[in-house]
Amino acid sequence: xxxxxxxxxxxxxxxxxxxxxxxxxxxxxxxxxxxxxxxxxxxxxxxxxxxxxxxxxxxxxxxxxxxxxxxxxxxxxxxxxxxxxxxxxxxxxxxxxxxxxxxxxxxxxxxxxxxxxxxxxxxxxxxxxxxxxxxxxxxxxxxxxxxxxxxxxxxxxxxxxxxxxxxxxxxxx
Amino acid sequence: xxxxxxxxxxxxxxxxxxxxxxxxxxxxxxxxxxxxxxxxxxxxxxxxxxxxxxxxxxxxxxxxxxxxxxxxxxxxxxxxxxxxxxxxxxxxxxxxxxxxxxxxxxxxxxxxxxxxxxxxxxxxxxxxxxxxxxxxxxxxxxxxxxxxxxxxxxxxxxxxxxxxxxxxxxxxxxxxxxxxxxxxxxxxxxxxxxxxxxxxxxxxxxxxxxxxxxxxxxxxxxxxxxxxxxxxxxxxxxxxxxxxxxxxxxxxxxxxxxxxxxxxxxxxxxxxxxxxxxxxxxxxxxxxxxxxxxxxxxxxxxxxxxxxxxxxxxxxxxxxxxxxxxxxxxxxxxxxxxxxxxxxxxxx
Numbered sequence: 001x002x003x004x005x006x007x008x009x010x011x012x013x014x015x016x017x018x019x020x021x022x023x024x025x026x027x028x029x030x031x032x033x034x035x036x037x038x039x040x041x042x043x044x045x046x047x048x049x050x051x052x053x054x055x056x057x058x059x060x061x062x063x064x065x066x067x068x069x070x071x072x073x074x075x076x077x078x079x080x081x082x083x084x085x086x087x088x089x090x091x092x093x094x095x096x097x098x099x100x101x102x103x104x105x106x107x108x109x110x111x112x113x114x115x116x117x118x119x120x121x122x123x124x125x126x127x128x129x130x131x132x133x134x135x136x137x138x139x140x141x142x143x144x145x146x147x148x149x150x151x152x153x154x155x156x157x158x159x160x161x162x163x164x165x166x167x168x169x170x171x172x173x
Numbered sequence: 174x175x176x177x178x179x180x181x182x183x184x185x186x187x188x189x190x191x192x193x194x195x196x197x198x199x200x201x202x203x204x205x206x207x208x209x210x211x212x213x214x215x216x217x218x219x220x221x222x223x224x225x226x227x228x229x230x231x232x233x234x235x236x237x238x239x240x241x242x243x244x245x246x247x248x249x250x251x252x253x254x255x256x257x258x259x260x261x262x263x264x265x266x267x268x269x270x271x272x273x274x275x276x277x278x279x280x281x282x283x284x285x286x287x288x289x290x291x292x293x294x295x296x297x298x299x300x301x302x303x304x305x306x307x308x309x310x311x312x313x314x315x316x317x318x319x320x321x322x323x324x325x326x327x328x329x330x331x332x333x334x335x336x337x338x339x340x341x342x343x344x345x346x347x348x349x350x351x352x353x354x355x356x357x358x359x360x361x362x363x364x365x366x367x368x369x370x371x372x373x374x375x376x377x378x379x380x381x382x383x384x385x386x387x388x389x390x391x392x393x394x395x396x397x398x399x400x401x402x403x404x405x406x407x408x409x410x411x412x413x414x415x416x417x418x419x420x421x422x423x424x425x426x427x428x429x430x431x432x433x434x435x436x437x438x439x440x441x442x443x444x445x446x447x448x449x450x451x452x453x454x455x456x457x458x459x460x461x462x463x464x465x466x467x468x469x470x471x472x473x474x475x476x477x478x479x480x481x482x483x484x485x486x487x488x489x490x491x492x493x494x495x496x497x498x499x500x501x502x503x504x505x506x507x508x509x510x511x512x513x514x515x516x517x518x519x520x521x
Contacts, residue, residue, distance in 0.1 A: 153185050160178055160215035
């Protein structure tokens with residue numbers, strides 16, 4: 001199990017590098033799909049199956065799809081993938097950074113080395129993720145209202161920022 | 174802007190900072206910071222011209238990165254210590270990450286690079302909100318995580334005062350001058366925060382009226398460069414006489430109020446047995462003083478009986494209220510004799 005988790009975490013770091021190395025947005029979105037997918041499996045491995053499902057649905061199925069449509073509006077004839085030297089340089093740089101960070105944290109566990117530890121599963125009465133959602137709707141009343149307000153605020157902010165038909169990088173579809 | 178949207182955005186701005194002030198859980202504090210970032214974004218780009226949009230984009234990216242780092246640090250701290258409470262001491266590694274994240278939020282050196290450019294792209298009112306209100310929430314979080322990695326905090330503080338001084342020396346644009354002034358003042362606040370949070374709060378409380386007055390004076394004169402300030406004698410002679418007091422108060426000259434925080438901070442640093450840091454900070458304040466002096470010279474010391482530098486413009490009666498500027502200018506220039514009372518109020 002530890003090997004599976006290790007493989008998944010390595011996959012996640014590689015996915016993050018593939019996004020951060022600044023390719024064209026199409027390929028960055030692909031990298032994001034990889035990161036989110038692998039992250040969801042890591043989450044499932046720690047017992048957060050509900051949260052993983054919600055993440056898949058909302059993040060990948062909602063936000064990333066909208067992002068992909070927006071990216072399609074800003075299409076370019078020659079998108080830069082990870083084979084181009086400009087992106088490959090960033091990839092190699094970030095790989096070096098990861099190796100460096102790994103060697104920095106190598107060794108003592110007490111200093112913050114992050115080994116997958118799922119020791120809390122045996123000690124929990126309620127599953128942490130779905131129990132947390134239930135708690136937010138019952139005891140966490142104020143926070144629920146604040147969260148709903150923030151979502152409405154985000155909508156208003158986006159609408160205010162894109163008010164008017166076409167301006168600069170904005171375009172009426 | 175539509176008045177309903179404007180009021181929703183301003184109230185949400187207040188909500189964000191209030192949430193961060195009232196929270197004892199790191200997630201709620203992070204939420205408050207994100208709310209204030211979100212709410213100010215349309216305010217910054219309301220004029221929709223490319224410079225403002227550029228400033229908004231830069232602000233959003235830096236603040237989002239800082240907020241993500243705050244979330245990462247608090248989650249790491251929860252992982253290591255099992256605690257989400259702000260009152261409990263942080264483990265050293267997430268504490269350092271959080272310090273750097275909050276430094277990026279506030280605009281401390283060496284992560285200050287976004288502040289002059291963002292402030293330059295905004296109109297004076299939004300710049301005022303950015304310089305004063307948006308500093309409150311990260312400042313209060315920074316106060317609550319003290320004491321943390323002393324060398325990091327001292328490094329942030331001294332670098333900020335030096336960068337604020339040197340960076341502002343070559344500026345002719347008033348908003349950039351005020352940005353570097355903000356960096357320098359925040360450096361002073363951070364420097365003393367690890368020893369005495371009340372003095373840091375004093376520095377903030379004195380800094381806000383001073384900056385408010387300066388922005389309001391520049392707005393009254395509709396000037397954004399030092400050159401255009403030179404015509405202010407013809408528009409508002411009273412303000413032309415008062416502004417040097419405000420600017421020199423920003424520079425920390427006695428007998429003006431700006432001297433109070435610097436004096437108390439230097440005293441505290443000496444009591445903590447780091448006179449070298451105190452000396453470096455005091456000398457860097459000299460750099461800032463030079464450009465405040467230059468602005469006051471250009472505005473006030475070139476008036477009659479020197480040669481006239483501008484023809485008189487139309488002086489129409491303004492409908493804007495002059496009360497806020499009157500109050501804040503009085504506070505910025507005349508609060509020093511009330512220093513014992515101010516300090517006593519702050520030890521609550």
